[in-house]
Amino acid sequence: MNIILLGPPGAGKGTQAQRLQADRGMIQLSTGDMLRAAIKAETPVGLKVKSVLDAGELVSDDIMLDLVGERLDQPDTAQGVIFDGYPRTRPQAESLDGLLAERGRQLDHVIEMDVNEEALVERIVGRFSCGTCGAGYHDKFKLPKVEHQCDVCGADDFKRRPDDNAETVRTRMAEYRAKTAPILPYYEAKGMVSRVDGMASMDEVYSQLAAILDGN
Helix, strand or coil, rough: EEEECCCCCCCCCHHHHHHHHHHHEEEEEEEEHHHHHHHHHHHHHHHHHHHHHHHHCCCCCCCCHHHHHHHHCCHHCCEEEEEECCCCCCCHHHHHHHHHHHHCCCCCCEECCCCEEEHHHHHHEEEECCCCCCEEECCEEECCCCCCCCCCCCCCCCCCCCCCCHHHHHHHHHHHHHCCCCCHHHHCCCCCCCEECCCCCCCHHHHHHHHCCCCC
């Protein structure tokens, strides 16, 4: 089962991908992670990527496709993959179809986590975490049981990400729409796009994802 999971920052895409990995043995393929791993491992494509980046140039579509192919050839992807951040253009989407076909594989689903922008802004802006153990909290949805004291480790050192503000969130939403606009019509024409309610609880979102993957 190979899928593309789409969703703006803060929609919970990472959380759901982790659950799919844990429950189904799927592997999340994030382009950034793949680039870093290939460079570190000094694979043939990794060495090519390093030379391009060292020269201050952008990684071409051809190199990205080679990188994805190299990753798909690793045995841990046998149970399926979750594409995250790739493809972003129609040519990339078309090339990915060919790459998968060469390996006797196919893309099974394109799933978008549908969100309400105003509610997502509220969800993200209210986030904060324990500076000691990293436990997550929220101004509205999950306050510590004891004020100013982490439920997990008891520390009183809380922090917020500097980019968790309304303006940044709206900018990221606009960027997401701009990046997904080119590929959604391509996959919709193939009848492959499904949507889940990204504003539902984490368990409910996962249930919706599982139902799509299981054909229910």
